[in-house]
Amino acid sequence: MSLKINDVTLRDGNHAVSHSIDLKLIEKYCKTIDSGGLYSVEVGHGNGLGASSLQVGLCAEKDVDMLTVARANLKNTRLCVHTIPSFATINKNLNAAIDIGVDIFRVGTHCTEADVTERHINYLKSKNKEVYGALMMIHMTDFDTILSECKKIESYGADGVVLMDSVGYFTNEEVSILVAKLKEGLSLEIGFHAHNNLGMAINNSMDALKAGAGILDGSAFGLGAGAGNAQLEVLLAVLNKNGYNYSLKPVVECANLIRARFPNDMPRIDESSLFSGLYGVFSGFKKHVQRIALQYDLNEHDVWFELGKNSVIAGQEDLIVDIALKLKA
């Protein structure tokens, strides 16, 4: 029952706290989680390497500082980064992360655009890194397309592919059917990254596992974009009921660290998260939508609805202002 748990608190969690996770917290968190028996810890800006920007949000800390501190405090657990081509480049970002000693790279892209990852995956494999393709917003296309995009990632030499349900859109048996289909069509390892916008994060993660996923993502107290991710301590407890043997103490301690540091940002399924999930709009937009709806005196629901109607994808935060102005007109 080999299962890799990837803790995304210090990366996806940054979406929930406007990218304000500081070096002190990273140090303490990594020290604590290192004895938790997890496979890897992901660190960085919410959109990964090089993504600190006015578009998505400026990060309180520099990538290199976050990764250096994490590296120094992880002995047993691997250090992982998320990276999206066009936010990150080889020269500006990947080389620095390689030099610091990052173990795992997840090269992310919108679910239908896998070919933009080829160059970075090739490069990272040539540096002997563990590399995954990460397909984001997987609810925005059909399962046949996901399979063919995964096959591209396989052909680039990646070690696996991570399916990111970036808005927590999936319900019922969809996750089981998708993972089973990919298991059949690929020899790649499959990971599943859940969000809880419709309250399905733990369920969907367990369904993915049962259908053959070998990697599951979670975050302490669920801290992550939208309504957060699969709550890590809960996920481990449920796994333990299913025959696994994770130690809960370190992750519970980490969850307490997070709650003490961000008491006002604890994940919950509020109006914004619910409509993000329902209309399939990137969870990471939540803070932006709330701020802009307030500035223009608009109903958050209406902004989410229009964003969904316009098939906006991750990285298009600038369209929130555009849509707000149109709604106001």
Added chain:
Amino acid sequence: MKKRVSIIGSGNIGSDLLVKFMRNENFVVHSFIGHNENSKGILFCKNKYPEVTTSTDSIEFIKKHHDEIDILVDCTNAKQHIKFNQFYKECAFKVIDMTPSKIGLLTIPDLIDKQDMHDKQNFNLISCGGQTSIPVAHTLSNFIPSIEYLEVVSSISSKSAGPATRNNLDEYIETTELGLSRFTGLDREFIKVILIVNPAIPEIDMQTSIYLKTKSEINISEVTKNLDETISRVNNYVPGYRVVVPLTFVGDKYIVSVKVSGCGDFLPSYAGNLDIINCACIRLAEKFV
């Protein structure tokens, strides 16, 4: 006298430029050059413009006919352009480089220096995001004394992003950042460029947002007036170029967004990203007339 133009590279960009040059009375298309007899572009040219000489001898054709050409437009790729330029350097014609090779002068047609136009031979058109954002960024930098940080985010339709674009995102970002730095005077360190490829159907038009951070007090109506002038100047050569979000303060930053729909010549109208760099090419070529 009409300028004699040769286009090398018979892909989408080259074919669209062929249409644009053919209907412009300042030019005569001397030749349309590829390397594959059955390429879509070569067949398109033979069929639509039988009067235009086509060749699949690539650079060898240019070597034979270089003294019959006034303007050579290179739509091959950065690697080939660098190689071909060894020969171009020996020729009298002007070179407009559509690839991200960066070996020529980084050029925005409306911001070009007269002296440079005379002295230089090789002109590089930066990138689609560069042609879209730099006129705006340049105007902002003229009217806002201390810009601390500048960011440009473009979304383009997935269908308009061919294999070369997808495989060269790093070069796109580096070249566009360099172009923004050259035309705003801001250090590269304080400039960031992002490109998003969106697969939505119906296809989205290219949209580019320019963000900036400054501690200066901005007179929004004055800057907007100047931006409007810039936009209408670009609009003269890019018909589908327009503002969708006027200069607006949001939270801790300013944002301006522009949209580009294409002319729908050889490429569909959603490919505004390809259209704007081609319109820039024509505009620059007109300056050589």
